[in-house]
Amino acid sequence: MHISEEQLVLYRYGEAKDAAAIGEHLAACATCRAAYQSLERVLAAVDQMPAPDPGENYAAAVWQRLEPGLSDRAGGTAFQAVPHRLKACATWRRLALAAAMAVLIVAAFLLGRFWPGPRTVARQPLPEQVRERILLVALGEHLERSQMILIELANANPGPQLDVSSEQRWAADLVGDNRLYRQAAARAGDPAITAVLDDLERVLLEIAHSPSTLSGGELERIQRRIESGDILFKLRVVESKVRRQEEKPNGL
Amino acid sequence: MSRPETGREGEFRLLVEQHSRALFGLAWRMTGNQQDAEEIVQETFLRAYRSFDRFDGRAQPGTWLHRIAVNCALDLLRARRHDAGRVELEAAGSDAGDAVPASDTAPGPDRLLLSAEVQRRLTAALRRLSPIERAAFVLRHYEGCPIEEISRELGMSENAAKNCVFRAVQKLREALQPLV
Numbered sequence: 001m002h003i004s005e006e007q008l009v010l011y012r013y014g015e016a017k018d019a020a021a022i023g024e025h026l027a028a029c030a031t032c033r034a035a036y037q038s039l040e041r042v043l044a045a046v047d048q049m050p051a052p053d054p055g056e057n058y059a060a061a062v063w064q065r066l067e068p069g070l071s072d073r074a075g076g077t078a079f080q081a082v083p084h085r086l087k088a089c090a091t092w093r094r095l096a097l098a099a100a101m102a103v104l105i106v107a108a109f110l111l112g113r114f115w116p117g118p119r120t121v122a123r124q125p126l127p128e129q130v131r132e133r134i135l136l137v138a139l140g141e142h143l144e145r146s147q148m149i150l151i152e153l154a155n156a157n158p159g160p161q162l163d164v165s166s167e168q169r170w171a172a173d174l175v176g177d178n179r180l181y182r183q184a185a186a187r188a189g190d191p192a193i194t195a196v197l198d199d200l201e202r203v204l205l206e207i208a209h210s211p212s213t214l215s216g217g218e219l220e221r222i223q224r225r226i227e228s229g230d231i232l233f234k235l236r237v238v239e240s241k242v243r244r245q246e247e248k249p250n251g252l
Numbered sequence: 253m254s255r256p257e258t259g260r261e262g263e264f265r266l267l268v269e270q271h272s273r274a275l276f277g278l279a280w281r282m283t284g285n286q287q288d289a290e291e292i293v294q295e296t297f298l299r300a301y302r303s304f305d306r307f308d309g310r311a312q313p314g315t316w317l318h319r320i321a322v323n324c325a326l327d328l329l330r331a332r333r334h335d336a337g338r339v340e341l342e343a344a345g346s347d348a349g350d351a352v353p354a355s356d357t358a359p360g361p362d363r364l365l366l367s368a369e370v371q372r373r374l375t376a377a378l379r380r381l382s383p384i385e386r387a388a389f390v391l392r393h394y395e396g397c398p399i400e401e402i403s404r405e406l407g408m409s410e411n412a413a414k415n416c417v418f419r420a421v422q423k424l425r426e427a428l429q430p431l432v
Contacts, residue, residue: 005418009417009418009421009422010418013417015399038425038429039421042425045374046393051281054273054286058273059268060269062268062297063265063268066268069298145408149412167409170412
């Protein structure tokens, strides 16, 4: 039996768990040794990629460009002592305001722009193209991250026990965002996308609420759940729709 | 005329002087573009400046700046994903039918051409990586970050980070396989 490509990559970076066994196998197996040498050549070519030299005076140039901006941003007092409690308070206010704005913007964007139909949401006096592109990218990222976690679990090998605590935390983080997108899609009257996001939310919730260590049977149950609804395929379709919108010259 | 520097401003300027070039290298590897790299360095220091008062010195300044730069680069790459898509199409078109045979014994000019072709393919392949794959690969390969640290920096599980690095290497390998 030969060593998988993934194991070779991890071995090359010193991250393989069974490095000694892999080393012994490479010494004995000409096929795997050839594959490893080929990998080494590819990564050696990567190492030879020249990075441009920014020049001797680069740091001075960076500072020159920074300095006026620093004084503007700070109102000339950035480096003066400001009580930390006051600063923390201001930071919380900014964060709360930013969070509220983000929810409003995402909802407005999803309701009024992503799904076609009469535009009833009042336009915000913000730079449209930039804002919409960022939001599309955010939605695309959400779909991409969701796919990654599902792919990871769908491809995991059912063993006696599998620690999925990090996947759980990740799924729990995604549930909140997903709910926002799903509700906005429902209000915008797009049943197809609502259904996909609804399916996704159920799977994410199942992952988030499953035991942090899965038995083989529990993992297989989740894998069947992922496969049975073709959720990965549907997510890819929605993501490609979002990406196409993102690539249009005028945003949406 | 420059305004006089305060003590903290002097400290910050020192950070700029010490870390600009390293951050430029990191940013260039993550974007493959000099202008983007310069933009990222600038934005990194602006973000660092805003939180400089909260930087308590427990972390190494280089590590702190490095983390900010990675986030800036990711933001930029995500925002410019549509450009990457265009490059992908162009690269796919130019790759068709122009495979150069591998040769270890080729004479000088051929070797030069081969090396240029390797670089061209590598550049195209790096651009085809998703922002997360590229970030994970750059952090692992060039910066020597362990998978566990990459997973923290990119906000993903260790398995996902591993997959990203693996997928990136696989794509680079596919692009270079006939040549190296």
